[in-house]
Amino acid sequence: MIPKPGNQRGFTLIELMVVTGLSTVAIGLVVATLISQQKNHITQDALVDMQQNLRAAMEVMGGDLQMAGYDPTGNAGARFLVADRAELQFQMDRNGDGDLINIGPPATPDTGELIRFALTNDANRDGTADGTPCDLGRELDGGGFQVLAENIDALNFVYLDRNGTVLPTPVADMSLISSVQVTVVARSGRTVPVLFIRHRDTTAYHNRQGTTILAAPNDDFRRFAIMHEFRCRNLQLN
Numbered sequence: 312m313i314p315k316p317g318n319q320r321g322f323t324l325i326e327l328m329v330v331t332g333l334s335t336v337a338i339g340l341v342v343a344t345l346i347s348q349q350k351n352h353i354t355q356d357a358l359v360d361m362q363q364n365l366r367a368a369m370e371v372m373g374g375d376l377q378m379a380g381y382d383p384t385g386n387a388g389a390r391f392l393v394a395d396r397a398e399l400q401f402q403m404d405r406n407g408d409g410d411l412i413n414i415g416p417p418a419t420p421d422t423g424e425l426i427r428f429a430l431t432n433d434a435n436r437d438g439t440a441d442g443t444p445c446d447l448g449r450e451l452d453g454g455g456f457q458v459l460a461e462n463i464d465a466l467n468f469v470y471l472d473r474n475g476t477v478l479p480t481p482v483a484d485m486s487l488i489s490s491v492q493v494t495v496v497a498r499s500g501r502t503v504p505v506l507f508i509r510h511r512d513t514t515a516y517h518n519r520q521g522t523t524i525l526a527a528p529n530d531d532f533r534r535f536a537i538m539h540e541f542r543c544r545n546l547q548l549n
Contacts, residue, residue: 361533364461372541379401379545386409389411396468397429397430401425401426402424402425404424405422406422420453422452424452429450430448430463431446432446440463445463447459462500464525465525466493468480469520470491470492471540473489489542492538493538497536497537498533499534512527512530512532
């Protein structure tokens with residue numbers, strides 16, 4: 312016996328359209344979540360790299376500052392030459408020969424005995440980047456900046472005497488410097504949203520004294536601030 316068509320029931324066109332639409336939305340949400348999670352993973356990796364690079368830069372800076380004023384013979388006159396809020400320069404008699412120059416001929420600076428730190432894009436030396444790119448620069452023997460850390464938005468130096476008293480900048484009597492507090496604010500190389508919410512940096516960044524060194528950027532970049540105090544142990548011997 313042939314069954315009557317009326318006894319069979321299938322999906323209507325409307326039901327198929329609804330199911331297809333719901334499936335498309337569900338797949339879209341899953342794909343969007345996976346993409347956002349991947350972007351977030353990339354962002355976290357970038358932040359870790361930024362933090363590690365900045366910490367490595369601070370280690371280099373700290374090693375140099377601890378050698379500032381190194382003068383084992385007492386004849387070289389090694390000292391701080393510039394001590395401002397966003398720039399510092401100092402000497403050291405690294406080879407211990409009692410001077411800071413190679414008399415030649417021709418006369419040339421002894422290698423590695425004059426060091427300067429500042430931002431590479433900060434014309435007025437206020438400690439805030441004038442634009443991008445801007446990096447933390449280390450200059451050796453007046454030979455031009457070498458990049459120590461990339462994407463730096465702010466750099467701040469605070470100088471303290473032997474009693475821990477903050478010295479006004481620029482420091483007038485640089486023989487009073489006993490330690491230097493360094494604050495650096497680094498920025499991620501690009502903006503990436505987390506899940507479906509876009510990050511907004513509304514943080515104002517300060518040094519250890521509470522002075523604002525970078526106003527709230529109100530942008531989509533990620534930032535990492537690091538602060539450390541380095542004792543200039545060779546200056547304390549003078």
